[in-house]
Structure formats: structure tokens, C-alpha cells
Amino acid sequence: MSNAKSVRALRKAQVDSKGCVACGCCVPSCPCKAIGIFKGVFANIDTENCVGCGKCAGACPAGTITISEAVQ
């Protein structure tokens, strides 16, 4: 059994590190402070804090963030 809230909690952002240009646009878009720029090279998502809202994906000019269902 699942409801909308539990499904949402399982969604997570993923960054394609090859496509990321480390512009940092996604960092302030995240309401959960779940994004950092790893060694100045690519964005890194803290999946513990990510709630899968998708705001970062909308903020990324490179289109390199996707939201996917976490595999449990």
C-alpha cells in the first residue's frame, strides 16, 4: 500500500556528472540544502536530505538532473 506522501519520499534527484558544468545554479534552488558542488567539478546530491521535489532539475541549464524513483 502506498500513498502520495510515501511515493514522494522515495523520489531522488540524480546528476549526470558528465553533463554537469558545475555552474552551481542548482544549489540555491534546493529547499533542503541537499546539493553541493563536489570539488568544484560537479554537483553532488545528498540523497538523505533530498525529497525529490524536482526544483533543482528545473534550475539546471544543462538539463543534467533527473528525478527518479529510488530502488529500495
Ligand code: SF4
Ligand atoms: S529534488 Fe528537490 S530536494 Fe532533491 S536535490 Fe533537487 S531541489 Fe533538492
Ligand code: SF4
Ligand atoms: S545546475 Fe546543472 S550544470 Fe549547474 S551545477 Fe547544478 S547539475 Fe551541474
